[in-house]
Amino acid sequence: MAGASRGYPNADLYAPVKAEKDPIDALSLLDSIAAHHPSTTPPRPVLLSLLRSLCASAPGHLPRLISLLRRLPRSPRLPHDAFALVLKALSRIRLPDEAVEVFRQLPGILQRQPCVRCHNALLDALVRAGRWQQAESFLAYFSSGGGPTPPNLESYNIVIRGLCERGHAGRAVELLRDTPRRGLRPNCITYGTVISRLVKASDQSRALELFDEMLENDVTPDVVCYNVLIDGFFKEGECEEGLKIWERLRKDSSVSPNLATYNIILNGFCRLGRFAEAMAVWEKMAASGHRPNQFTYGSLIHGLCKSRDVDGACRVSSWMIRSGVAPDNAICNSLLAGFCLVGRIDDCLALFEQMGREGRRSVVSYNVTIKGLLEKSRVEEAVAVWERLKEDGSCLADSTTYGILIHGLCKKGYINKSLRVLAYAEDGGKDLDLFAYSSLISGLCRHKLPQKAVRLFHRMIARGHKPNAHVYNSLMNGFFKDSQIQRAVEIFKEMEVGECPPTVATYNTVINGLCKASRFSEAADFAKEMVEKGLKPDLITYSTLMDGLSQDKKLDAALGIWNLVLDEGLEADVVAHNILIRGLCAAGRTEAALVVFFKMRKNRNFSPNRVTHNLLMDGLRAVGDFKRASSIWSEMKRVGLEPDVVSYNIALKGLCSRSETSEAVELLNDLLARNITPTVVTWNILVRAVVPSRITPT
Structure with missing residues (x-):
């Protein structure tokens, strides 16, 4: 002890400070002793020990210690590294003003200028706190010449990192290329920071250019650089470019792929649905001695589930468990979603119950299960799962839950149940988003309840949700279906006033509604207005107009629209072709209709469907071309399309119009043998054919 006292004067006086375990209490004790013995200077080991303890566990109190050091009668001669540590600690907890103040006091404490490490620590504090202007001024x-030595490479790396965090990749590249002029050689960290920023900005080409420049300058990239580039290319869907970087990594003798590399490639292949290649990477990873982690397994399981290979996902899950890695909530949720996707709802429920027993359910688990049950029309079970969620203390229903439940119930026709769920959520102040309201508005409109939909629309706005085009379109569609044409048009005008610009889908809704109401000239006016506003009509627009013009007996105008579709290079689908055939047949132009039909048969993207054949048969029957109508019937069966009740009605109408009642009865028996239920139209055709032949004049 005597030796210690001789080595460090005042050691006994300050011994209690060194003995105190709590650094804040130790600082208070030091302050008290120094105040009572102002002529003494605490021993250097005591100060260093306290300084390091405060840096580690209470950095916010460091300015107090620095202030105390300034008041000491003699400099304790602490090393520069100790003050660099102080500045780094203040940087870590985002206290830039305190760091600046400490830096200003250092010359008085050190009795010389702070070293470059202290300068860099302050620079880092300013960058971390987002004090960009101060950081650049300080650099x-x-x-x-404001420091003892010029800035070193670490100084520039700090500023480059700050520029990249702000998204200023261009300035970061300029600063990187300016460092050689200052006698500094950029290192892997310098290049890696900028490459990472460029990749985040989806500028893969510049990132690759910088990567190549790095190699040309004999700077060896580390595995992180390779990983960032590979991941960037995969995320942008440029898989082949990513694989080229992967091959360069494998050939680079100075660096080896790590687990993160394999995870990136595996995840990339899974996202792109290239599972054979993903499995090949899996095998390479195992051969190289890398043990898959939870992310590895999760990527593969999630990808396999999305591709509907749920059995494969289950096998990977079994491997995972056997290797001692427990599936987390996200992986289990992927499996739940996979089971629902392929319709294995009972397996989904079994896993859901197991997750409950193991305490691994989240609100996502409930959402996935509810959605799966609703899609399979197991409505009561879906509602029961929601009721369980309400009682589950470990998680709460979110906006997605209510959106899924309300949307699913509406889709299945359970409007009243949907309204009760909405009322429960609103009354309880639950989280509801626009999707929940728009789903219910659409459902009410589909069930011809537009007035209720409008009341809900106003409630939605009152709760702070701004209606989008989909909501307005649903309301208009509802009023058109309810034959309230003028009200639908008024909704369109309200939409414009409400600062929600009409979309192509909006105009299609209005044009279709007006055409169905036989208000063809108004529909044409809206089509003209649509083009004047710079919106480009799509195939639905043209098809709707063609149908309306055909109904209005303006076939030439409809054919003009058809030619416009072809001139625009739009790929007309089977619906558009059917509309054209219907119009031609209605006008008695069956030869032209047959030309369209034969062109459809040569189309690679689609073939004539049952509706096409029915339209042609009916058109040919109407002009008395029974032979070719019969050949269309045979053609339909030849291509594997089974006639439906409409097909039979058309054929029966043809037979009965020729008084071939026995053949008609035979055809009726064929219809019944195929378990097709006759409609009122079927019986009317037969009755009208048979009854007159049995009545004799009186």
Whole structure:
């Protein structure tokens, strides 16, 4: 002890400070002793020990210690590294002003200028706190001789990192290329920071250019650089470019792929649905001695589930468990979603119950299960799962839950149940988003309840949700279906006033509604207005107009629209072709209709469907071309399309119009033998054919 006292004067006086375990209490004790013995200087080991403890566990109190050091009668001669540590600690907890103040006091404490490490620590504090202007001013001061030595590479790396965090990749590249002029050689960190920023900005080409420049300058990239580039290319869907970087990594003798590399490639292949290649990477990873982690397994399981290979996903899950890695909630949720996707709802429920027993359910688990049950029309079970969620203390229903439940119930026709769920959520102040309201508005409109939909629309706005085009379109569609044409048009005008620009889908809704109401000239006016507003009509627009013009007996105008579709290079689908055939047949132009039909048969993207054949048969029957109508019937069966009740009605109408009642009865028996239920139209055709032949004049 005597030796210690001789080595460090005042050691006994300050011994209680060193003995105190709590650094804040130790600082208070030091302050008290120094105040009572102002002529003494605490021993250097005591100060260093306290300084390091405060840096580690209470950095916010460091300015107090620095202030105390300034008041000491003699400099304790602490090393520069100790003060660099102080500045780094203040940087870590985002206290830039305190860091600046400490830096200003250092010359008085050290009795010389702070070292470059202290300058860099302050620079880092300013960058971390987002004090960009101060950071750049400080670097300029530092570079102009404000420090004992010029800035080193770490100084520039700090500023480059700050520029990249702000999204200023261009300036970061300029600063990187300016460092050689200052006698500094950029290293892997310098290049890696900028490459990472460029990749995040989806500028893969510049990132690759910088990567190549790095190699040309004999700077060896680390595995992180390779990983960032590979991941960037995969995320942008440029798989082949990513694989080229992967091959360069494998050939680079100075660096080896790590687990993160394999995870990136595996995840990339899974996202792109290239599972054979993903499995090949899996095998390479195992052969190289890398043990898959939860992310590895999760990527593969999620990808396999999305591709509907749920059995494969289950096998990977079994491997995972056997290797001692427990599936987390996200992986289990992927499996739940996979089971629902392929319709294995009972397996989904079994896993859901197991997750409950193991305490691994989240709100996502409930959402996935509810959605799966609703899609399979197991409505009561879906509602029961929601009721369980309400009682589950470990998680709460979110906006997605209510959106899924309300949307699913509406889709299945359970409007009243949907309204009760909405009322429960609203009354309880639950989280509801626009999707929940728009789903219910659409459902009410589909069930011809537009007035209720409008009341809900106003409630939605009152709760702070701004209606989008989909909501307005649903309301208009509802009023058109309810034959309230003028009200639908008024909704369109309200939409424009409400600062929600009409979309192509909006105009299609209005044009279709007006055409169905036989208000063809108004529909044409809306089509003209649509084009004047710079919106480009799509195939639905043209098809709707063609149908309306055909109904209005303006076939030439409809054919003009058809030619416009072809001129625009739009790929007319089977619906558009059927509309054209219907119009031609209605006008008695069956030869032209047959030309369209034969062109459809040569189309690679689609073939004539049952509706096409029915339209042609009916058109040919109407002009008395029974022979070719019969050949269309045979053609339909030849291509594997089974006639439906409409097909039979058309054929029966043809037979009965020729008084071939026995053949008609035979055809009726064929219809019944195929378990097709006759409609009122079927019986009317037969009755009208048979009854007159049995009545004799009186």
